[in-house]
Amino acid sequence: MKRLVVTAVVALVLPSSALAACPELRSLEGELMCPTCGTTLELSNAPAANQIRRFVCERAAAGDSKGEIKDKLVADFGPGVLASPPKEGFDLLAWLLPVLGVVLGAATIAVLVVRWSRRGESEPGPDEPSSNGRAELDPALEKRLEEELARFE
């Protein structure tokens, strides 16, 4: 029981004290995943997450850059330890596809808008005889209709 309490206290205290002692951790916590819990480091208090926090601080104290620390973690845990996929190789698709999707969507909308606006322009205006959408009358029929109307005037 005593061991359990001590473990719990250490688990709760470690992240905040580590953050104070190691500023590099603050910038990396959101970019690294806890390997056992599927969340970023900043959202986890799991032992595996605390181990990575300690590793980050140790390597930063030894003079490693952020990139070097990440490379070492990828060598140990695989690319899954990174919260976002690397911008190279096959993983580059994860960055390119959303942009491609947005560009294709915008292009489709642009093409449709142009097409619809052209269709609107080619239709007859409201002041033209056939604005009711019906076919124009045969000239003979139209002449006869005018004669009939004249008889009523």
Added chain:
Amino acid sequence: MTAGRLKLVGQIAAIGLVAALLALLIWKVAGGSESEVEGLGSGKTPRAPGFKLPRLTGEGKLSLASYRGKAVVVNFWASWCIPCKTEAPRLEKAWRTYRDRGVVVLGVNSQDVSSDARRFAKQVGWTYPLVRDGPGDILGPYAVAAFPETFFVDRRGKLVARIDGEVSEDELAANIERALT
């Protein structure tokens, strides 16, 4: 190409894309829930999923298949796991006790910082073979959800038992005998 034909090609491509994404989803969902060791608890003895992993200390790789003909105790562990430390001497004792009878204890270190893992192995004094699966690629096939976890493989490469959590001396002895028969 006429406008109508272009439209038809576009529609076919869109349907094909949706069908491909749906097939991918079904494949991932169906594959994700399937483990090769299912049925072990209900008396079945499935084949132990194979692996070939780099040694934790030293050069080269070790494969489970290379121990065919021997009973193998496969123990999954990590240096940050407290029960792994508690059970460590029992595994070492089992290795020393049963190795002459054709038993191998094989430690699989996973989801761990490699330097911490090597330090841990040295501290607890393990002398049996240790391999490393950093990303945890074989945790899925073995359905390992937490550490430690211990599997017992018989001489024909079949799984005969698994112990979730810390393994006791009695459990080690009983299951090693089972794997030897």
